[in-house]
Amino acid sequence: MEKLLQIQEKIRAFIVKASYAEDGKIDNDTLIFEQGVMDSMGFMSIIGFIEEEFSVTPSGGELTEENFESIDAISNFVQRKLQS
């Protein structure tokens, strides 16, 4: 199973590529939606990415700030799902 650090790196790489942001400008705890790094299309593309990359399909009830507000939050969510 992938370790949290590996998951974080993959998610970070995806978000940096998808948002055209400079890598150094996004921290793992940056609030990516709140700070305008990603928008609605970005959110939908993250959902698609974690399905494709980790085979994690969030249910509607799991689309929460707690699970998606930052790289850390998404990584922790993916890891929890992989462990369950």
Add this chain to the structure above:
Amino acid sequence: MNLKNNKSFSQEILKIENVEEEVNRISKRLKKDITEILKRKGAVVGISGGVDSSLTLALAVKALGSENVIGIMLPEKDSSGESIAFAQKLAEKFNVQTIEENITGALKGFGCYKRRDEAVVRVFPEYNPDTYKMKIGIDKRSLNQSLPPVFTITIVNSNGTEKRKILPIKEYLQIVAASNFKQRSRMSMLYYHAEKLHYAVVGTPNKHEVEQGFFVKYGDGGADIMPIAHLYKSQVYQLAEHVGVPNEIIKRTPTTDTYSAEQTQEEFFFQLPHQEMDLIWYGMENKISPDKVGEALGKSAEYIEIAYKSLERKKRTTEYLRMQPLKY
């Protein structure tokens, strides 16, 4: 526009004090702009049977006279039959000539339905457009949070049984891109009739549609002039009543009339009842504290803060739709 700014913060604040004056102001300007700036001699209005296009047609008639206005009805195979009946009733009321152009053939030529249905089948393999209806909309569960909305797709079989899934981005984009052929084909047809008569195309979006980006670029966003683009939806209703738009149209729930399954505009895009949205939008624009807006609507300040963020996000992320081509 003369708003009741001396009143306490409530729905009353959006009421136009002198409706007659506002109707006269818009129609005078409409006449001047069409004849002196656009240098056209009449107006073509796409009429859907909804309150926005009905008010626009009525204002155009007041500005130019019914003999210089044409109402164009542009149904296609997914349109509600009701829409044509309401549009016809409106035209009769204002004594305006109508032309009906069914755009189903053009849309088939563009592959609108085929391209849309291909994407739907990738999400729901059992979907058959002959036996199922479909619609897309914003997932309501995302409304009470600061996250951007995600879209869902719903298919409805002949028994009325619904199935809903979160829409993957690739399929979402293909469904929207294919469906947008509808608004763009309508725009082409409106310009055909306008150019044939040396008339202007009068667009029908209200303030929310323009500023929140609820329109298709070069589709229903393509027009020469937009005379109700400054009006909140409740003001559209206020003016519509005043100018005599038929009551059945005023009482109708606004729909998208875009997907085969019935869908309100609130469900598809706005997420809030228009009375609530108007006041929240006004509060956001005028920097009124969420506490005060919440008090007027019987909602918490937190609810209003989330709504402010959501509206600001919509405004920001739809800027592209309102942009003119970047010229070098």
